Amino acid sequence: MANPWLQIPLADYEGHMQSAGVEQLAVLSRLFGEVLHLCKPASVAILGVAGGNGLEHIDSSVTGRIAGVDLNPEYLAIARERFSHLQGLELHCVDLSISRLRLAPLELVHAALVFEHAGVGLCLENALSLVAPGGVFSVILQLPSEISQGVAASPFASIQLLKPNFALIDVAWFRQTIAARGFVLSQEATHSLAGGKSFWAGCFARDL
Template sequence: MNSPWLNVPLADYEGHMALPGIEQAQLLSDIFSSALAQFSPRSVAVIGCAGGNGFDRIPPAISRVVGVDLNPRFVAETEARFKDKISNLELMVGDIQSHEVAFAPVDLIFLGLVLEYVNVESVIPRMPSMLTASGHMVTVLQLPTVGDQQVSPSPFTSVQPLGEVIHLVPPVRLQSSAEAQGFVQLESRNVVSKGGKQFQVQVFAMPPNPAVNTDAAR
């Protein structure tokens, strides 16, 4: 695979995401932490884990953490940072669009600013098999901002080629794709970064199975 993501040093990516006026790393960490507090999952998967942004906010009660990223250097750094802090850490290198990347079901899947770089209609159908029956999928999409580039200018020039492959995903398109797989959208809210860019946070779940009518079986 010849993806520009493979050419971005982690230090450049993290430096770019943390720049004053961008500050998207903190935004994603906050959204992730909020989802953990809201749903209290026992297991979680972060697709596009980069260097483990937000992993420091995972509580000890979570017994299993899965991290997936396309860039092997990102995954190696995540392992170095968290292998001694998270007891059951599963890390894998690969493209979430590929069936070669799969993991046992978790209670929460987090996709923060990932769907802009993949085919949504290829990725979302794979999510139900990797989610427990009562689990949740939390996504963060970048929204169009009038007058702004999709990838903000910064001194970290290695991230600029990402602007050639990013494709913003309308929240309604994501909702439609998720609902086609049986998901129900529980929440959709707009958030604004300190840099002024807008993002949409959406929460999905599978509907509960109909209760068995035990009286009818008697």
């Protein structure tokens, strides 16, 4: 069966993420901006880049290589159009849960709300193998909430197609799994959102 993300127009995804009671798009953008500011990477990969949310924070004088990855070619076409001015932008259409990424490693690998959809099998392997020695793996996970569903209701009905393939990732399990792969948790924080949800954001440093 085709991946449900291929049936969701970017306008629906972004409309949903900006809708009253969801309001996550700006938070995701800000959190990515903060990681960029902290790490000042010469190269960055964004897994599940969608339409390029947050790429406006890239400082081209610092970051010369930007690799965005997503399975939806229409999202990537829009990202390419929006950020055509960004030097060093490369966009790769890959299903991270099915295909192995073959890219040169990058100093920062950022994955926000991707593992909930793509799982932690090959997608996680792809993420870890992309982090250069001495680099950072930055992750944003959605936390469980008693008052809000995994995929929230909004006027954008197509988003509900994502429900069957959506699974929260246990943060304690995630921390342990990444630590067992030789990464060290360098910072973590919880961010409360409108609508009762919250995100966990963590950065893991890879040894040289």
